[in-house]
Structure formats: structure tokens, C-alpha cells
Amino acid sequence: MDVAQYMTQLGEQARAASRLMARADTDSKNKALLAMAEAIDARREALAEANRTDMENGRDKGLDDALLDRLELTPARIDGMIEGLRQVAALPDPIGAIRDMSYRPSGIQVGKMRVPLGVIGIIYESRPNVTCEAASLCLKSGNAAILRGGSEAIHSNQAIATCIAEGLKAAGLPHEAVQVVETTDREAVGRLITMPEYVDVIVPRGGKGLIERISNDARVPVIKHLDGICHVYIDAEADRTKALNIAINAKTHRYGTCNTMETLLVDAAVAGELLPELAEHYEQLGVELRGCERTLALLPRLNAATDADWDTEYLAPILSIRIVDGMDEAIAHINRHSSQHTDAIITENYTKARAFLREVDSSSVMVNASTRFADGFEYGLGAEIGISTDKIHARGPVGLEGLTSEKYIVLGDGQVRS
Amino acid sequence: MDVAQYMTQLGEQARAASRLMARADTDSKNKALLAMAEAIDARREALAEANRTDMENGRDKGLDDALLDRLELTPARIDGMIEGLRQVAALPDPIGAIRDMSYRPSGIQVGKMRVPLGVIGIIYESRPNVTCEAASLCLKSGNAAILRGGSEAIHSNQAIATCIAEGLKAAGLPHEAVQVVETTDREAVGRLITMPEYVDVIVPRGGKGLIERISNDARVPVIKHLDGICHVYIDAEADRTKALNIAINAKTHRYGTCNTMETLLVDAAVAGELLPELAEHYEQLGVELRGCERTLALLPRLNAATDADWDTEYLAPILSIRIVDGMDEAIAHINRHSSQHTDAIITENYTKARAFLREVDSSSVMVNASTRFADGFEYGLGAEIGISTDKIHARGPVGLEGLTSEKYIVLGDGQVRS
Numbered sequence: 128m129d130v131a132q133y134m135t136q137l138g139e140q141a142r143a144a145s146r147l148m149a150r151a152d153t154d155s156k157n158k159a160l161l162a163m164a165e166a167i168d169a170r171r172e173a174l175a176e177a178n179r180t181d182m183e184n185g186r187d188k189g190l191d192d193a194l195l196d197r198l199e200l201t202p203a204r205i206d207g208m209i210e211g212l213r214q215v216a217a218l219p220d221p222i223g224a225i226r227d228m229s230y231r232p233s234g235i236q237v238g239k240m241r242v243p244l245g246v247i248g249i250i251y252e253s254r255p256n257v258t259c260e261a262a263s264l265c266l267k268s269g270n271a272a273i274l275r276g277g278s279e280a281i282h283s284n285q286a287i288a289t290c291i292a293e294g295l296k297a298a299g300l301p302h303e304a305v306q307v308v309e310t311t312d313r314e315a316v317g318r319l320i321t322m323p324e325y326v327d328v329i330v331p332r333g334g335k336g337l338i339e340r341i342s343n344d345a346r347v348p349v350i351k352h353l354d355g356i357c358h359v360y361i362d363a364e365a366d367r368t369k370a371l372n373i374a375i376n377a378k379t380h381r382y383g384t385c386n387t388m389e390t391l392l393v394d395a396a397v398a399g400e401l402l403p404e405l406a407e408h409y410e411q412l413g414v415e416l417r418g419c420e421r422t423l424a425l426l427p428r429l430n431a432a433t434d435a436d437w438d439t440e441y442l443a444p445i446l447s448i449r450i451v452d453g454m455d456e457a458i459a460h461i462n463r464h465s466s467q468h469t470d471a472i473i474t475e476n477y478t479k480a481r482a483f484l485r486e487v488d489s490s491s492v493m494v495n496a497s498t499r500f501a502d503g504f505e506y507g508l509g510a511e512i513g514i515s516t517d518k519i520h521a522r523g524p525v526g527l528e529g530l531t532s533e534k535y536i537v538l539g540d541g542q543v544r545s
Numbered sequence: 546m547d548v549a550q551y552m553t554q555l556g557e558q559a560r561a562a563s564r565l566m567a568r569a570d571t572d573s574k575n576k577a578l579l580a581m582a583e584a585i586d587a588r589r590e591a592l593a594e595a596n597r598t599d600m601e602n603g604r605d606k607g608l609d610d611a612l613l614d615r616l617e618l619t620p621a622r623i624d625g626m627i628e629g630l631r632q633v634a635a636l637p638d639p640i641g642a643i644r645d646m647s648y649r650p651s652g653i654q655v656g657k658m659r660v661p662l663g664v665i666g667i668i669y670e671s672r673p674n675v676t677c678e679a680a681s682l683c684l685k686s687g688n689a690a691i692l693r694g695g696s697e698a699i700h701s702n703q704a705i706a707t708c709i710a711e712g713l714k715a716a717g718l719p720h721e722a723v724q725v726v727e728t729t730d731r732e733a734v735g736r737l738i739t740m741p742e743y744v745d746v747i748v749p750r751g752g753k754g755l756i757e758r759i760s761n762d763a764r765v766p767v768i769k770h771l772d773g774i775c776h777v778y779i780d781a782e783a784d785r786t787k788a789l790n791i792a793i794n795a796k797t798h799r800y801g802t803c804n805t806m807e808t809l810l811v812d813a814a815v816a817g818e819l820l821p822e823l824a825e826h827y828e829q830l831g832v833e834l835r836g837c838e839r840t841l842a843l844l845p846r847l848n849a850a851t852d853a854d855w856d857t858e859y860l861a862p863i864l865s866i867r868i869v870d871g872m873d874e875a876i877a878h879i880n881r882h883s884s885q886h887t888d889a890i891i892t893e894n895y896t897k898a899r900a901f902l903r904e905v906d907s908s909s910v911m912v913n914a915s916t917r918f919a920d921g922f923e924y925g926l927g928a929e930i931g932i933s934t935d936k937i938h939a940r941g942p943v944g945l946e947g948l949t950s951e952k953y954i955v956l957g958d959g960q961v962r963s
Contacts (some may be wrong), residue, residue, distance in 0.1 A: 146880060150904050223903060229925065235914050237924045240902065244936050269657045309731065327936045339816040348766065348937045367961030384555035462564060471955075482953050485641060486568050496653050496957030505962075506953065507647065518662050518745050519766045520938040523953040535924065536902050537889075540915030541787030544796035544923075 134243045134318035137273055138325025140303040141246040145271035147245050148304050153220040156267055160216035163294030164209045167259070170290055175260040177286035177438045178255065183486070185253075185279050196204055197254045200283055204287050206257045208259040208287075211510065215263040218509040221527045222269040225536065235542050239533040243269035245327035247530060248319045252333040253277030261330075262305045266295075268530040271304045273326065275319060278311035285309065314330055318448045320345040320414060324359060330525075350521060350529065352514045354440045354466035355385030357498040360457040360483075362474035363396035369495055370397075374405055374426045377471070379412050383442050385514060386469050386491075386501040390437060390447045398450045399425060410413050421450040439462045458486050465489055468516055469501040469523075490523035492514060552736035555691055555742025558721040559664040563689035566722050567661050571638040573716045574685055578634040578678060581712030582627045583678070588708055589623055595704035596673065603671075603697050615672045618701055626677040626705075628823045633681040636927040640687040643954065653960050657951040661687035663745035666737045667946060668759060668932070670751045671695030676705045679748075680723045682930050684713075686948040689722045691744065692915065693737060696729035703727065738763040748933055748943075768947065770932045772802030772858045772884035775916045778875040778901075780892035781814035785915055788815075788891045792823055794915040795889070797830050801860050802907075803932060804887050804919040808855060808865045810875045816868045817843060832862045833894060839868040855882045872897050876904050884906055886934055887919040887941075908934060908941035 128136070166172065178200040185195055221241050223338055228238030247270045249261045258276055265272035276284045288307035295302045305314075307336070320329050320341055324341060329349045331341045342349050351453050359377050361370045377388035398421070404425050417432035418425075436447040451457045454472070461470050471493035472483040480494045491501040501524065503511025508526030515521045521529035546554070585592065596618040603613055618667045638661050646656030664690045676694055683690035694702045713720045726733050738747050738759055747767045749759040760767050777795050779788045785852035795806035811820060816839070825833055825842050835850040836843075847866075854865040855878070869875045872890070879888050889911035890901040898912045909919040919942065921929025926944030933939045939947035 146560060146906070149901075150836075231923060231925055233918065233923060235918055235923070240910075242906065245762055343764075346761075348935075350937075366959065372959055372961050380962050473756060473816070480956075481738065488564070488660065488663070491953040491955060492658075493955040494957065496955050497961045499962035500651065500653055500889050500955060500957075500960070501953070505649060505651060505653070507649055517766075518950050520950075522950055532936050532938075532940055534907065535909040535919070537909060537911040537914050537918060538898075539912060539918075540917070541784065541913050543790050543915045544798050544917035 130312045130314040131318055132309065133211065134322065135325075136313055137306050137308065138246070138322045141271040141273050142325050144301040145243070145245045145303050146301040148266070148269050149222075151269060151300055153302055155218065156269070157216040159266060159294045159298035159300050160212045160263055162297035163259075163263070163291050166290035166293040166534055167205065167209050167212070167287070170286070171202070173489070174200055174205060174283065174286045177282040177376045179487055180282045181280055184187040188278065188279070194253065194279070195254070197272055198283070204256050208256050211260055212263050215267050215510055218267060218527060221531050234540065236538040238536055239317060240521055240536045241531050242534050244530055244532055246271045246273065246325055248275070248326045248347070248401065249330045250275045250316055250319065250329065250331045250337070251277065252337070253279040253529065255280045255283035255287060257332065258284045258307060259291070259509065261512060262291050264510055264527060264530060268527045268531055271290055273306050273308065273319060275308040275316055277405070281311055296403045304489060305442065316341070317344065320347055323347050330512055348520070350513065350515050350525060351517060352385065353516050355387065356389050356438065356440050356464060356466040357386055357468055357470040358390050358392055358461050358465055358470045359498060360392040360454070360461070360470070360472045361394060361397060361401060362454060362472055362479055363394040364476040364479070365397065365473040366495075367379060367401070368473055371402060371405060371408070373495070373497045375408055377499055378409065378414060378446050379444075380497070382501045384445050384499070386498050387442070388441065388466065388498050389441055390449065392449050392451050392460060394451050394454075394457070395421065395450050398422070402426060402448070402527045409446060412444070413445050416446065418449045419449040440466065454483065458483065461487055461489070467517060468514070469498045471498050490514070548730045548732040549736055551728065552733055553743070554790065555724050555726065556664070556740045558684055558687040559827050560722060560743050561721070562719040562721040563661065563663045565719050565780070566687050566689055567640075569687060569718055575626045575634040576686070577684060577712045577716035577718050578630050578681055580715035581677075581681070581709050582630040584708035584711040585623065585627050585630070585705070588704070589620070592618055592623060592701065592704045595700040598700045599698055606697070608697065612671065612697070613669070616697055616701075618673055619950060622674050626674050629678055630681050633685050633928055636685060636826065636945060638656070638685065639949050650683065651960055652958065654956040656954055658954045659949050660952050662948055663951055664691065664743055666691045666693070666744045666747045666765070668693045668734055668737065668747065668749045668751070668755070669695065671697040673698045673701035673705060676702050676725060677709070678793045678928065679930060682711050682928055682945060682948060686945045688810050688948055691724050691726065691737060693726040699729055735762065738765055740867055741765050748930055761841055766938070768931065768933050768943060769935060770803065771934050773805065773886040774808065774850050774856065774858050774882060774884040775804055775806050775886055776808050776810055776879050776883055776888045777806045777916060778810040778872070778879070778888070779812060779815060779819060780872060780890055780894065780897055781812040782894040782897070783815065783891040785819070785821070788819060789823060789826070791889065791891055791913070791915045793826055794934070795917055796827065796864050797862075798917045800862050801848055802917070804916050805860070806864070806916050807857065808882065809869065810867050810869050810878060810931060812875070813868050816840070820844060820866070827864060832864050835863065835865045837867040840866045858884065872945065873899065876901065879905055879907070884934060886932070887911065887916045889914060908932070
């Protein structure tokens with residue numbers, strides 16, 4: 128069987144399983160999640176063994192330390208998978224929820240019912256714990272999943288797949304509801320993203336290059352996350368302490384995350400008062416600062432920001448700083464340079480807070496809070512499959528609801544159109 | 546300026562206008578809609594004149610009667626456009642609505658705000674009244690629109706575009722918020738659907754061939770409507786009168802609409818009692834019936850249905866009929882052959898009604914109502930831009946809400962991540 132045939136088979140099986148999953152009751156889905164957690168707990172040694180094989184192969188292949196770190200299934204990460212499954216089991220079941228039922232003049236009653244999307248294809252890098260996380264979210268939302276992890280994690284992923292299948296079986300659900308692609312052939316990805324007859328949506332998780340390639344080639348809708356070029360704007364009427372705390376936290380809490388601030392905008396009215404102190408803080412923490420001309424006039428020791436800086440996601444201890452004349456200029460900068468991920472204003476002014484919330488076109492818009500809060504757990508989604516920077520279907524952190532859709536339901540007493 | 550440059554210019558202008566539209570208040574948008582209605586009323590003669598040119602050119606080109614009928618702007622259709630604009634003005638503004646604000650343990654308050662999608666590209670056939678309808682829905686939902694109608698309607702569309710621009714101007718909104726493509730070059734469509742930097746979503750309206758072509762070539766998300774292969778299932782416990790009325794109405798109220806029934810499924814327990822009477826009704830109305838083997842055993846005079854019939858959208862006075870053993874067989878048939886548009890059960894049984902609603906994976910699922918109700922006006926959306934058979938973003942009739950999305954908003958008092 129070649130790769131194309133193999134993927135078609137996975138697709139057919141997933142489509143058939145998705146119909147059973149759509150009607151699975153909440154109790155069965157939760158049972159499966161808890162049984163998966165038990166299976167993982169019972170097979171810790173087998174998981175560690177499979178992961179050791181992947182780690183050895185990875186070292187032989189010369190993977191760098193960051194990749195090896197993500198590949199490793201430490202006991203703490205196995206605990207994390209188990210805990211994650213239990214948390215998803217505890218989340219409310221979104222499927223079947225009905226809203227807005229109302230009577231129409233014709234006498235029919237119309238409303239919307241939340242339903243699964245069907246089959247979800249997830250493509251991710253060599254982080255085996257994602258296999259478990261993705262499976263749990265797809266399962267709870269009544270979908271079937273086809274998971275394609277990075278080839279370096281193949282043994283770990285297969286070992287996790289065994290636990291997942293066991294959990295599904297224990298709950299009487301079809302084990303094809305979660306299928307982990309068994310081949311490392313790259314053609315498998317090419318097929319997965321071009322089978323609209325079997326796959327309803329693709330969620331790629333990984334670097335920008337991977338996501339752009341998948342978006343360009345996909346014949347199936349893609350829920351994607353591209354850049355995180357996030358801004359904090361310190362308004363003239365900002366509270367000094369809030370401004371300092373948030374500006375420091377948004378940049379330095381973690382450098383490599385998508386919701387980290389990359390550009391700081393400061394109103395000219397308070398730049399002279401705030402920037403020297405902020406710059407000292409940043410420099411103590413080892414952050415390289417790149418300023419606009421006006422910033423350099425204030426702090427000549429900084430590097431100059433180039434045009435490219437305003438459009439760069441550093442994912443590193445680097446920050447570009449620009450002084451602006453008022454909120455409108457800040458919003459114009461944000462709407463031009465932001466990746467529409469997360470942007471925040473620091474202000475005590477009610478009218479400006481309200482306008483900023485309305486006018487900034489990003490998936491998360493904040494007032495007086497650190498951009499680092501843009502995250503499924505912090506938002507109360509329980510877990511997230513990713514953060515969408517798309518405009519249709521789902522924006523921002525995508526939890527269970529993002530893996531569902533709504534259909535119309537109509538209840539009548541024999542009504543006909545006249 | 547070549548077509549590619551021209552379309553890029555439209556795209557840039559639309560993107561700029563979309564930012565102003567996103568912050569336009571409800572009053573301005575309604576004023577623009579009412580001013581458009583007045584402009585159309587005041588320019589009836591110019592519209593009729595432009596339409597006469599299109600009609601003459603169409604006749605010279607040998608367009609068939611159905612196409613000429615759709616192309617014609619009768620006084621009644623002009624009245625319809627004016628009335629439609631006023632109705633959209635009267636609809637509630639979806640933009641800025643906030644839901645589910647709640648406090649999180651960190652102290653931040655998180656919720657969702659409804660926002661426009663941005664720039665919407667609409668591609669449609671030679672029906673000039675669609676220009677007005679599409680413009681009004683995009684405008685009210687805070688979007689900018691690029692409209693590309695069929696080339697046969699070019700003079701009518703330009704005349705309507707003048708009225709639209711006048712309305713926007715009267716309300717102080719940018720006239721680039723609604724741009725009607727002025728060239729009939731087909732390359733314009735090719736560019737429109739491959740400019741993700743300027744266009745956020747494409748809504749194609751027209752025949753299946755057009756929609757498939759656009760979906761295949763688009764590099765922008767598409768909200769689309771493909772087939773309408775709709776089913777009515779008459780259950781063993783159906784009320785006889787409701788079953789007869791709905792089965793007749795769903796097929797014969799109008800033959801050419803996407804929500805017309807194409808296949809009737811009847812439980813074997815009641816087929817002998819219902820089908821002979823139903824067949825007589827249909828035959829009197831001139832409907833050709835094509836039956837499965839069991840149907841032919843009951844009514845030997847009918848034509849035999851072939852495998853292809855179960856997957857055909859007739860859009861004509863033809864109906865395929867299949868006898869099934871119970872609801873599960875009916876659901877299996879529907880989930881296999883339905884285009885996931887609209888499917889109905891006729892039953893008095895509570896448990897079966899509930900299961901049918903849950904298990905049938907179509908954009909509208911009905912109990913004891915005619916499939917003909919699947920329509921934005923009947924559902925209370927006020928107007929519709931189309932009916933989506935997609936699974937992500939919007940399913941079923943798409944009104945103002947389908948042209949919007951939701952972003953997260955976060956309100957804090959200086960919170961930082963720890």
C-alpha cells in the first residue's frame with residue numbers, strides 16, 4: 128500500500144468514526160479520556176522506552192538541544208499529559224448546546240445547535256505531548272482526528288497512540304476516532320491537506336514556514352497561527368505603576384512565546400518620564416532596545432530601529448520602541464504593523480479604553496493587562512489547540528468551541544411554505 | 546493600468562475603507578443605507594436606461610430567457626432593492642456586541658466582541674439587484690466590499706454603484722467601502738480570489754461550476770454553497786396530514802431552489818398507506834417519480850431510480866423515492882447522500898425527533914416542517930448573503946452575523962503574568 132492509499136484509508140476510517148463520535152454521549156467521551164489517562168499512567172515504562180529510542184535517534188541525527196528538549200517525555204511531562212486528559216474530561220461538553228430558539232411568524236421554531244466539525248487533521252512538530260493534548264480536545268468536541276507529529280517523535284507518538292486506542296476501546300468508542308499517522312513520509316502531509324472529502328479542517332502547529340507551506344497547499348480550510356507581533360501602548364493617561372509592570376512583564380516574562388510584546392509604543396507626553404526608567408529595567412534584564420528617532424533623542428545610547436523592526440517577531444530579548452503623538456497614531460501603527468494577535472493599551476481614560484477596544488483589529492485587545500495573558504488557560508477555555516490569527520471561524524485562543532460549528536434546527540407542527 | 550494593477554488598487558482602497566467602516570457608528574451606517582434607497586428612488590429612469598442597454602446587448606448575444614429574466618430590472622425589482630435597503634437599515638447592528646464577560650482567577654475580565662471580517666469579495670451572476678443586496682449586508686456588518694457581478698449586467702451594476710456611492714457620501718462614509726469592479730475581464734476574478742492581503746473572505750453566488758472553480762483557485766477563505774440535495778423522511782409514526790402536506794410542499798412549492806426536496810424517504814411500515822396517494826398528487830402536479838425497487842413493487846408504473854439519482858440535485862419536477870426500514874436506515878442514507886443542506890423528519894415520536902436532530906449532519910435539520918423554510922428571511926436573519934454548506938465559520942443561511950467574527954477583549958487593572 129503506498130502513502131496515498133494509506134492516507135485515503137485513514138481518511139475513510141476517520142470519516143466513519145466521526146459519525147459515531149458526533150452522537151457519542153458526554154459520559155462515553157469522558158470515560159474514554161479518563162481511561163486514556165489510566166493507560167498512560169500504567170504504561171509509563173513503555174512510553175519512556177519508546178521516547179529513549181526517539182531521543183537516541185535524534186542525537187544521532189544531530190538535533191539541537193532545543194529540539195531534543197521538546198522531544199523528551201520526562202516524568203513531569205507524562206504527569207502533565209495525564210493531568211491534561213483529566214482536565215479536558217472535567218470541561219463542559221460543548222456538543223448539542225442549543226441557543227436562541229425562537230418562534231417565527233410562520234409558526235416554526237428556529238435555533239442553533241452546536242455540532243462537531245467532523246474530521247480534524249493536526250500537523251505538529253516533534254513534541255509527543257501534543258499528540259495527547261490534540262487527541263483529547265478533538266475527542267471531547269465530538270470530532271475524529273488524524274494526527275501527524277514530527278518524524279523524530281514517531282516511536283513516542285505510537286506508544287501514546289496505543290494508550291489513546293485503549294481508552295477509546297474501554298469507553299466503547301471507535302478506535303479510529305484518533306489515528307496517529309504511522310509513516311514519516313512527507314507525502315502523508317501532502318495528502319492529508321488535500322482530502323476535503325475526508326478532512327474538514329487542518330490545524331497546523333509549528334514554525335511559520337511550516338504553517339505558510341500548509342496554508343498555501345491545503346485544499347481544506349486551515350485554522351492557523353502566523354506571527355505574534357504584539358504591541359503595548361502606554362497612553363498619556365496611563366497609571367505609572369501599571370505601565371511599568373505591564374511593559375516589563377509583556378516583554379520579559381518569556382521571550383519565545385507568541386504573545387510576548389515586540390514593540391512598545393509610548394505617548395510623547397509621558398515618554399520623557401517613563402522611558403529612561405523602563406530602559407534601565409530592560410537593560411538590567413539583558414533586553415536589547417531599538418528606538419525610533421524620537422526615542423534616540425531621549426536615550427542616545429540605544430540602537431536605531433530600522434523599518435524592518437516594526438514588522439519583526441523577535442522571539443528574543445529584543446524590543447523596538449516608538450514614541451507617538453496620542454492614541455490615534457498608536458492605533459494606526461498597530462493596525463499597520465501588528466500581526467493582529469494581541470495588543471494592549473495602558474490608560475486610565477475611559478473613552479480611550481473604549482475606543483482602543485473597538486478600533487484595534489486584533490484577535491485579543493487588552494486594557495491594562497499584560498499581552499502574556501492571551502492564552503487558552505488564562506481565558507478559561509480549559510485548554511487550547513492553538514491561537515488563531517485568522518479572521519473567519521475562530522480568532523485568538525482556540526479551545527473546544529473552535530473545534531465545533533453550529534447548525535440550524537427547526538421545530539414545526541406541520542408547517543409548509545405558502 | 547492592467548487588470549492586476551487595477552485589482553490591487555481596488556484591494557488597497559477596500560482595505561483602507563474597511564478600517565473606517567469597522568469604527569463607523571450604527572447611525573452612520575443606517576443613514577448610508579437610507580440615502581442609497583433614496584438615490585435609487587430618485588434615479589429610477591437612469592437605472593432603467595442602463596438596464597435597457599444590458600438587456601439589448603444580452604438579446605444580441607443570444608442570452609436565453611431565464612438569463613434575460615434575471616438580468617431585467619423591472620420597476621418591481623427596483624422597489625424590492627429600495628425595500629431591502631430599508632429592511633437592512635432596520636436590522637440590529639451586530640458590531641460591537643459583547644458576550645460572556647467573566648472574571649478569571651488572575652483578576653482579568655475576558656469576553657468576546659463581535660467585529661467585521663474586513664474586506665468581503667462577492668462574485669455573482671448577472672442579477673443586478675444582488676449588487677444592492679450584497680452591498681447593504683456588507684455595509685451594515687461594518688465591512689468593505691468588492692463586488693464582481695456578471696459581465697452582462699455591467700451597465701446596470703455601474704448605475705447601482707453610483708447610487709451606493711452617493712449614499713455612502715451622504716453619510717460621511719468612504720465611497721471605497723463598496724466598489725463594483727468596472728472591468729468585465731475574467732482575470733479580475735482570478736486576482737480578487739488570490740489577494741489575501743486585501744480580501745478576507747470570498748462569497749461566490751451562482752452555479753455549482755462557478756463555485757467549484759472559485760473554491761479550487763482561491764487563496765482566500767470562501768463561504769460557499771454547493772448542492773442542495775435535501776431529504777424528507779416520513780417516519781412510521783408520522784402524522785398522516787403533516788406528512789402529505791410537507792412532502793408535497795417541499796417538492797412542489799418551487800422546483801429550482803436549493804432547499805427543495807430531491808429525495809423522499811418513507812418508512813416501510815407506512816409506505817403502502819401513503820405512497821399511492823402521494824404519487825397521485827405528484828403526478829397531477831407533473832412531477833416525474835423515480836423509485837427504488839421496493840417503491841416499484843408498490844407502484845410499478847414509476848421509473849426506476851439509478852444509483853446516480855440519490856446523488857442528484859434535480860432543480861426540476863423530478864423526485865426520487867426510497868423505502869427504508871426505520872429511522873436509522875434513513876439517517877444512514879441522508880448522511881451518505883445529502884449535500885448537508887437541509888433534511889427533515891416527519892414524526893410524532895419524541896425520541897426519534899430528538900435523535901434525528903442530533904444525528905443528521907446538515908446545516909438545517911427539521912422536524913415536521915417543510916425544507917423550503919431553510920432561508921434567511923424565514924429564519925429571522927432579515928436578509929441573507931447566501932446559504933453555506935461549509936462546516937467552518939457559518940453553516941446554513943448566512944446573514945449579518947456570518948459576515949462578522951469575534952475577537953477577545955481583556956480588561957485589567959494592571960495584571961501581569963506570574
